[in-house]
Amino acid sequence: MRLRVLLALWFILCLSLILAQEQQVSLARGKRRRGGHRRGKKVISSQLAHQRGVPILNGDAGTAIFLESYKSVNEQESNYNIIPGRRGQCQYMGITMFDKAVWSPKACVTCLCSEGSVVCDEVTCPTLRCQLAYTPIGECCPVCEEHVLDVPDFSGDSPVASDSSEPDLRLQRTPAEIEEILRQEEEEHREEEERLRRKDEEKKRKKKKKKDREAAERKAQDELRKAEEERWLREEAEAAEERKRRQEEQRKHEEERMRTLETEQRLMLKALEEAAERAAERASERQTDQEEEEDEEIEWLRGDVFQMPPLEPTAVGLPPLPPLSEPIEPTDEEENDDTDSEEVVIQRVTQSLPKGCTISDVTVNCDNAKLTSIPPLSIPELKILSLEGNDITAIPSGAFNGIPNLEWINFGKNKITSQNIDPRAFKGLKVLSRLYMDGNLLEKIPTALPPTLQELKINENNLGQINDNSLEELHNLITLEMEGRNYFRTIPQGLPPSLLELYLENNVIEEISEGAFNQTYNLNVVVLRHNKIDESRIAPLAWINHKTLESVDLSYNNLYLVPSFLPKSLVHLVLVGNKIERIPAYVFAHMEQGLEYLYLSYNKLDGEGIEPESFIGCLHSMTELCLDNNQISSVPVGINEMTSLHFLRLNNNQIRNIDEDSICDPINEDDSQLVALRLENNYLDLRKIPPTTFSCVRSYSSVVLKPQKIK
Known part of the structure; x- marks a missing residue:
């Protein structure tokens, strides 16, 4: 027990x-x-x-x-x-x-x-x-x-005996x-605590670095905005100073001109007084009847004073006037008479104008005055004469004898024909620089035009060709407009070498031949809107080697592709309203300065029409790009590499998604120049747009996204 x-x-x-x-x-x-x-x-x-x-x-x-x-x-x-x-x-x-x-x-x-x-x-x-x-x-x-x-x-659990062969660990x-x-x-x-501590410190360091970078960016933007404001204020001040200077020069010029007119008027009145005295002496010597003598004096005064050309320095029948370099100083008693005489002269000039015409400074305006002929004017100081909207049918010889200093004449919307223009009609005009003859019935360009002419407008006439000698004397011609209602089928030949701007809108031009611009080597602007040109009818050597041609407008033609062989010097290209389906690769690569403005609105571009190499050659020069109103399904490749782009239009297309880096390049750390972006009327789900998609746009308020189409 x-x-x-x-x-x-x-x-x-x-x-x-x-x-x-x-x-x-x-x-x-x-x-x-x-x-x-x-x-x-x-x-x-x-x-x-x-x-x-x-x-x-x-x-x-x-x-x-x-x-x-x-x-x-x-x-x-x-x-x-x-x-x-x-x-x-x-x-x-x-x-x-x-x-x-x-x-x-x-x-x-x-x-x-x-x-x-x-x-x-x-x-x-x-x-x-x-x-x-x-x-x-x-x-x-x-x-x-x-x-x-x-x-x-x-x-x-169930009991388990220990086993010596498998010792309990x-x-x-x-x-x-x-x-x-x-x-x-x-x-x-x-070690884990140390790793967590280092991780927290790294996060804090990155957060601080990000804050410092954002602060630096904000500071740089503020400085840039401040610099822009200062530059704008400086330019505005300079412009205001320039306007003030020009106004002062104009005022001085006007004062000088008024002094000259006053001097001429005083000399004219003095000559009239002397002539009246001599007439009175001759009348007394003839011992005529007192009544006949008074009638003769009244008749002479009315004929030679009130009907005399008001501003001519020398009247018919009167002695020549002294030179302007020797003016006669008026006395105190003559000053009041000068004021009254000036009012009389102005009143006489106004009364001599046809009904419906007005005069202001150096301009006479007779627009829509129902005139059937050029009014006879005798105003040497006149610079501008406008006769638009009348029923004038002819320009006779000597029509401008009384107004030889004209610089600008407007004959627009009349009924002038080529047969009714006298070859010597413009002979006396030595300083004429602008002539407008739009909306008449001309079939050819008037001959013997003044060589001083710089701008000629003959739009909406019936021109079909240009004669070889029509423009050969116009060595100073800069702008030539022959648009609308004319019938040119090719680029006219015989254009002067001095020409800088050529406007051929609303014709029936079908091709641009190889030698079209061989003589106009100074040409800067060509406008060919509303014609019938397709890319296969433009010769490869038509203008590719042109050194000054910077602006070409081929809107509303029959183009299916962006044309090849465009001028090397091109900066501004307008192709609105064609049927363009594709921008070929490297089509802009040969341009020396790089294309800056490209307008392709209202065409038929789709997702496959723009290749990755389409914009090679203008990635660093493109400033404005308009691709609106096409059938584009995504943002074209290469836009995020355009470092100088300011304005981009992609509205009214079929874009459904925008990748995070399709517009803004995350690798590019330089400041973006993009200030306006339009994407409305596409199929975008605004909730699915990544938050950093528009990070390179200077202001989010300039990004237009609404409304969008219903899917």
């Missing part, structure tokens, strides 16, 4: 030792699995698991679980102390603990903050009946150091090994 009691006691002690060591090994393994940053919390939780019904927090899920005590082991007694707290937090020894926090203020004591209350569990160690005892690492109670027997597992860890494992885990924990 005594032996049985001793064996039972020995079995209970061995079982207690096995359970303590299993708890220690499980604690070490749990630390390795969950990482160093949770080690302290799990150790405390495992200590707390010895007690029945005490909650252990699951740090991963944030929920509470409850562990049952071992039924076959003597329970350790616990003392619970409650310390009240507020608002879910706990105060313990002057330290604020958050809700669900677990800590061990001293050995064998574990505390838990639960909804403002501190629950502490104090473990009471059992009395040992052994000679050798030690306290395992992480435990607060000592255990006996004796041989451990193989015992069944009482954890609730949980019992092979020495205290030194466990300490080393804990030290390694602590080191890993510190």
Whole structure:
């Protein structure tokens, strides 16, 4: 009996030792699995698991679980102390603990903050009946150091006997090994904290760098805007100063002209007075009747004074006037007479104009005055004569004898024919620079035009060709317009070399021959809108080597492709309203300066009509690009590489998606020049547009996205 009691006691002690060591090994393994940053919390939780019904927090899920005590082991007694707290937090020894926090203020004591209350569990160690005892690492109670027997597992599973061939690894860890494992885990924990700290510092550094870059960009934009404003103010001030200077020059010129007129008028009045005195002397010498003498004097005065050309320096029948370099200074008594005489002269000039005509400074306007012929005028100072909208049919010889200083004549919208223009009609005009004859019935260009002519407009007539000698004397001609209602089928030959601008809109031109512009080597602008030109009828050498031709307008023709062999000097190209389906690759690559303005609105471009190499040659020069009102399904390739682009129109197409880098190049760090972007009337879902798609546009308010079409 005594032996049985001793064996039972020995079995209970061995079982207690096995359970303590299993708890220690499980604690070490749990630390390795969950990482160093949770080690302290799990150790405390495992200590707390010895007690029945005490909650252990699951740090991963944030929920509470409850562990049952071992039924076959003597329970350790616990003392619970409650310390009240507020608002879910706990105060313990002057330290604020958050809700669900677990800590061990001293050995064998574990505390838990639960909804403002501190629950502490104090473990009471059992009395040992052994000679050798030690306290395992992480435990607060000592255990006996004796041989451990193989015992069944009482954890609730089926009992399993220990096998010497498969030793239990949980019992092979020495205290030194466990300490080393804990030290390694602590080191890993510190390394993890250091890595997280460096990561946070890197994030802060990148955030600060981004803020500094944004601040620098804002500063640069502010400086650029300030510089633009200063430049604008400076240019405005210079323009105002220039206007002021011109106004001052004009005022001085007007004062000089008025002084000259006054001098001429005084000389004219003086000559009239002298003539009147001589007439009176001759009348008295003839000893005629007093009544006949008075009638003759009145008749002479009315005929030679009131009907005399008002501003002619020398009247018929009067002695020549003294030169202007020797003006006669008026006396005080003559000043009042001069004022009255000036009013009389102005009144006489006004009365001499036809009905419906007005005079202002150096301009006579007879527009829509129902005139059938050129009115006889005798105003040498006249510079501008407008006769638009009348029924004039002819320009006779000597029509401008009284107005030889004309610089601008407007014969627009009359009924003048080529047969009714006298070859000597413009012979006396030595300074004529502008002649408008739009809307008449001309079949050919008038001959013997003044060589001083710089601008000639013969739009909306019946011109079909140009004679070889029609324009040969016009060495100063700059602008020639022969648009509308004319019948040119090719570019007219015989154009003067001085020509800078050629307008041939609304004709029936079908081709541009190889020698069309051989003589006009100074040409700068060619407008061929509303003709019948297609790309196959443009000769390869027609204008490709032209050195000054910068602007070409081929709108509303029969083009299916952007023409090849365009001028090397081209800067401005207008192709609106054609049937263009494709922009060939490298079509702009040969241009020396690079194309700056390209207008392709209202054509038939689709997703396959623009190739990746279509814009090669103008990626760094393009300023305005209009591709609106086509059938484009995506943003064309190459637009994000146009570093000088200011205005882009893609509205009224079939675009459904916009890639993040299709308009703004994320690699390009230079300041963008894009100030206006239009994308309305496509099929875009505005919610799916990436937020950085328009990051290179200077102002988001200049991006037009609404309305969009219904899908």
